Amino acid sequence: MPLADRITFDEAAATARAEACEQILTTAHSRFEAEQEIARGLGGQVDADGLASFGFWVPELQDMRVPSGDIFLEILSPEEPLDLGRAHQEIRFERLYVPTIRVEGHAYSCVRGMVAGNRDQVGDFYALVWRDAEDQWHRILDPLAMSLPFGAMAPAELYDVEAMLAARGDSAYWAALAQDGEPAKLGPVSNILQIHVPTATAGGTLASLTRQFERLAEREARGLPMDPADQIYLGYEAVQLLPVEPTTVYEAGPDFWEEHDGTDHGVTVSLLRPDTTNWGYDNVIAGMATVNPVLLESGRPDELVDLAAALHNFPGTPKKLIFDVVYGHSDNQGLRVLNDHFFAGPNMYGQNLAYQDPAVRAILLEMQRRKVNFGADGVRVDGAQDFKYWDAGAQVLRHDDEYLQSMADVVQEVAGTRYRPWFIFEDGRPWPQEDWELSSTYRAVIEAQRDEDVFQWGPLTFAHNTPFLYTFWLGKYWRIRECLNSGSNWISGTSNHDTLRRGTQVSPKMNINTRLGNTRMEILDKAYDNPAAHMLTYVALPGVPMDFLNAMARASWGFVRNQDDRYGVKVVAEEAISLRWQVDEYSYMIPGNFTRLKALGFETRADLARFCTFLPALVEVTDYDLEDIARLLNTTDPPLAGPHYTPQTLKQVARAWMDDMHDYCNIGHTLGSLDPVQSNFALSLRDFRAARPWLRDNYGPKDHFSYIEPLEGRTIFTSLRHGPDGEQVYSIIHMEGKETGDFDPLRLKIPGLEGFKWTCALRTPGIGEEYESGPLIMKDSMALVFTRPAPE
Incomplete structure (x- = not known):
């Protein structure tokens, strides 16, 4: 049926929506409360009777005095079935313009006959046009779309969200959390596995990650043995995904949705399956x-609902799901898709957001609410120190702690259960002030918020941690002492997406702890998957430990983002040093690795290494002039490998x-070489911590460190x-340096250590299982844990 015959404008429903908006604006206690209520109706939504309702916040049309008669809902319907699995397709879309009703800065339309997308079918697409x-x-x-098959820069698909959520497979999990009266408040977990979806499985999708956990659940239920490739996913009470929101697109194109031959009744669209690589933090807010x-x-x-269900239905202890959200900034590409009212000016990442605008504030919180309703138990807020606003009266930039509190106050509803998630904030204020590493308390949000279970990333988890440098641990001792007394609400651990990336940017000429391995790759791998550091985190320190999957799999990691055109060469120059840490000659020569760089003429690692030595220096001395960089690279003697250098080939x-580094970082490359002894130890350590939740607490008067x-x-x-039951847990941890002489760990002069009945509960690799007690020699990265029951 032609689109014009299928779609009818429901003027009465649209008028009712507009009048309701007007009434809210008139009667609400504040403009922010009004915008919060209005935001619930924004975006494209479909009800059980098939009525599709659309609401847009369009202050720019109000600014430009665009009359209502020139504002329409644009509906686009494919004339042939779309295959979202195809890399490229040319599709003709029927187009229909439907009237809207504008109320100040909001516009509404309601129609019947639209196809809503679901798991089995692609729906109609829409946008607002003026x-x-x-003419x-x-x-x-x-910006509040719930399905964007071609990214945030393309029209949205009308999606039946209610049907998707109603069909979720973990309803029993949520029913068990329900409380009468007030919403349930979800609290902290015992530990977290941080995952970057594209590098976490060979498939690189949410569906492939779901299958991985479903397979592990089946093996767990049957009591089947687990190999190291399984164990690195196990023993965690929660999974935290790096951001899964739409990110930036290719700066220089092509767009994933490109139109030509358009008329009022139809348009041909060249569709590309989105294929950008990104670490997740380059968002556009939309x-x-x-x-x-x-x-x-x-x-x-x-697929995101499916993953939540697979985790929540995991046998034994259900695994919880934590979303990582990025509302502290927008990439500059956000200017392409959001109106100017969203922004408060540029910053080092792109654009600040206008948190003080009531509508912006409400829309951001509504985005968060809808996202968490996919089924998250917790929320990690990236860069909370960046939530700022300009106080014009005092002429000072202030942190918007009230907005951070509002984020934690949002009430979610999943499968009929109302709840408030557990919240974690990354906040290193006064970063980026030069003395931030010294002056940051990592407690600003904890102390400002009302909830007692609000967490922050602790000082051993924040960026710029380099545990492969000599004296790192002793140099951080003052921070460790802080952990003992105030770390119960900190996320702890040294491996995460940021610390591992920063580690690869350190010059190998610094004072490297060569006792960690024989090569730079071994040193880096062991530094972030170090049994002694794990022992420190899981047994000795308070807080909630977090591990990064790539570190636990001893896989590579870096700043992976292939969308840059203007500054892409500069980013690679900054990342070039990671070649020395993460890629050896053998890894480079494997046929499936670095295929694109080899095709450009870098046949060996030595070829690429020489180029990577010149590039950073030339970026600096030319002040990033691509013409000069290319000219100078072409004059080297002997000539550099690779293509003839021009600005364009440099970008290539x-x-x-x-792209090659992104593929190389997939953990599938390293699973076959994992050490079963190390994997067994790490899993046993996680189980030890889970069995003793009190280890999360701060040190008491009888405790010693x-x-x-x-x-x-x-x-x-x-x-x-x-x-609390009187059990004692004693650990001795060799963090770095020379081996000891022969000594007895249980005979050290530590108050409370005296006496007998100690049992050796955990030994790091390198200490034989036969060791129970007595003298031994300890080397770098060795550790022991002893337990003693309460006196009878």
Whole structure:
């Protein structure tokens, strides 16, 4: 049936929506409360009777005095079935313009006959359009869209969200959490596995990650043995995904949705399956309520609900799901898809957001609410120190702690259960002030918020941690002492997406702890998957430990983003040093690795290494002038490998680097070489912590933590902790330096250590299972845990 015959404008329903908006604006206690209520009706939504309702916040049309008669809902319907699994397709879309009703800065339309997308079918697409005085059409995209098969820069798909959520497979999990009266408040977990979806499985999608957990659940239920490739996913109470929202697109194109041969009744669209590589933090704010199509094997947002269900239905202890959200900034590409009212000016990442605008504030919180309703138990807020506003009266920039509190106050509803998620904030204020590493308390949000279970990333988890440098642990001792007394509400651990990336940017000429391995790759791998550091985190320190999957799999990691055109070469120059840390000659020569760079002429690692030595220096001395960089690279003697250098071929090399490194970072490359002894130890350590939730608490008056003196060329921490049932847990941890002489760990002069009945509960690799007690020699990265029950 032609689109014009299928679609009918429901003027009465649209008028009712507009009048309701007017009434809210008139009667609400504040403009912010009004915008919060209005935001619930924004975006494209479909009800059980098939009525499709659309609401847009369009203050720019109000600013430009665009009359209502020139504002329309644009509906686009494919004339043939779309295949969201195809890399490229040319599709003719029927087009229909439907009237809207505008109330100040809001516009509404309601129609019947639209096809809503679901797991089994692709729905109709939509946007708002307006016509100027020259009869030129302009499109406004929906920032609150719930399905964006072609990214945030393309029209949205009308999606049956209620049907998707009603069909979820973890309703029993949520029913068990329900409380009468007030919403349930979800609290902290025992530990977290941080996952970057594209590198977490060979498939690189949410669907493939779901299958991985479903397979593990089946094996767990049957009591089947687990190999190291399984164990690295196990023993965690929660999974935290790096951001799964739509990210930036290719700066220089092509767009995933490109139109030609358009008329008022139809348009031909060249469609590309989104294929950008990104670490997740380069968001454009638009689309934050839904899922990045790059992560969707089927193109259906249902895959995120499926993952939540697979985790919540895991046998034994259900695994919880934590979303990582980025509302502290927008990439500059956000200017393409959001109106100017969203922004408060540029910053180092792109654009600040106008948190003080009531509508912006309300829309951001509504995006968050819709996203968490996919089924998250917790929310990690990226860069909370960046939530700022300009106080014009005081002429000072202030942190918007009230907005951060509002984020934690949002009430979610999943499968009929109302709840408030557990909240974690990354906040290193006064970063980026030069002395931030010294002056940051990592407690600003904890102390400002009302909830007692609000968490922050702790000082050993924040960026710029380099545990492969000599004296790192002793140099951080003052921070460790802080952890003992105030770390119960900190996320702890040294491996995460940011610390591992920063580690690869350190010059290998610095004072490297060569006892960690024989090569730079071994040193880096062991630094972030170090049994002694794990022992420190899981046994000695309070807080909630977090591990990064790539570190636990001893896979590579870096700043992976292939969308840059203007600054792509500069980014690669900054990342070039990671070649020395993460890629050896053998890894480079494997046929499936670095295929794009090899095709450009870098046949060996030595070829690429020489180029990577010249590039950073030339970027600096030329002040990033691509013409000069290319000219100078072409004059080297002997000539550099690679193509003849021009600004364009430099960009090709940068793109090849990013794409090849992204593929190289997939953990599938390293699973076969994992050490079963290390994997067994790490899993046993996680189980030990889970069985003793009190280890999360701060140190009490009887607890002890120190290092053995005199140092004599080594850093050895000792910890004695007391549980509420009287159990004692004693750990001795060789963090770095020379091996010890023969000594007895249980005979050190530590108050409370005296006596007998100690049992050796955990031994790091390198200490034989036959060791129970008595003298031994401890080397770098060795550690022991002893337990003693309460006196009878």
